[in-house]
Amino acid sequence: MERFGLVGLPNAGKSSLYNALTGGGALAAPYPFATKDPNIGVARVLDPRLDALAAMSESKNVVHATVEVVDIGGLVEGASKGEGLGNKFLANIREVDAIVFVLRSFVDDDIPGPSDPLEHLRIVELELALADLESVESKISRMQKAAKMDKSVAGEVAALERAHAHLAEGRPLYRAGLDDDDRALLAPHFLLTTRRVLAVVNVAEDGLDGIPAAVARVRAELAPPGSAGEHDVEVLGMCVQLEAEAAQLPPEDRAEMLTGLGLGEGALPRMVRSAYHLLGLRTFFTTGEKESRAWTFRAGSTAPECAGRIHTDLQRGFIRADVIACEELLAIGSWSKARDLGKIRVEGKEYRVADGDVLEIRFNV
């Protein structure tokens, strides 16, 4: 399962966001370092297409795709040198696929800490880049000796040196526009800032109108259009407190509260979808009377690879996939009608599954 890690200063709203996403009971409190050990939970990837398919098939079971969310303790200036909870955050961040920065923008005199999201951003980026700089330096000095004996290591050392140049200027690697070769060479080193980043700007309850401006301000700093990191970074805004309150309500009341505030479906599904997109993740569906289900796959995967997400037997004994786009299937109204109309395509081993495909796998083991 993919993992998102919530990273930020104390009192930014990480645990509140974690609770809203996972329905978890993490301690959210108005003092720094309320979170010491990470909370780990599972969030559903809500997808209206799945609900529509389940309604169409009158499915008894509906299974959403899920992601793991890790709520990490707050970090402060100097954390990489042992301040606050010190380096404890490093190990936790190394284990996530994408970093979610929670940047506080709400003002509340009862809750200590800065309320300028750019100040939050400056500190978290600096600490992450310093931590990476330290690991890259020690790796380079260790590997330079090996490179003299073994020429094949030279490429890796060169990639580390390029990374070093960025980090030494305080630039996290997701801002560096790394090419695929450098990415591949750096991957085994588990650096923190080679991960993609989603920044959540946490605005006040009465600051919803200010979301577009707050997001634009953070984006201008973090990922201006045309910058190297444009594709590795996404920014969005929400009031975590309101989202967390809404998440605790039963579905009908939640919808009423969110629409009442002009928030539509709320920011959480959008946030999970953005993180999905950043990671190059896509969704395909299976649907029937027994169950409708959303499955996660990497963009570019073939039909047998997707079949393998369901069960390894389906990949091993893959014969073919019957395929239709979910919008088309929903418009027709049923799988059998779509078949009668000749709208179900038969695809083979080379087919690259598209986001929103509904699949039926034929296999034989």
Ligand SMILES: Nc1nc2c(ncn2[C@@H]2O[C@H](COP(=O)(O)OP(=O)(O)OP(=O)(O)O)[C@@H](O)[C@H]2O)c(=O)[nH]1
């Ligand atoms: N007014 C307001 N308060 C918020 C908002 N989001 C979080 N808070 C409050 O801020 C305090 C800190 O929130 P937490 O979620 O515990 O923050 P954290 O980032 O997990 O903090 P640490 O665990 O100490 O790193 C809590 O009292 C929350 O209720 C918000 O959008 N508006």
Ligand SMILES: [Mg+2]
């Ligand atoms: Mg916390």
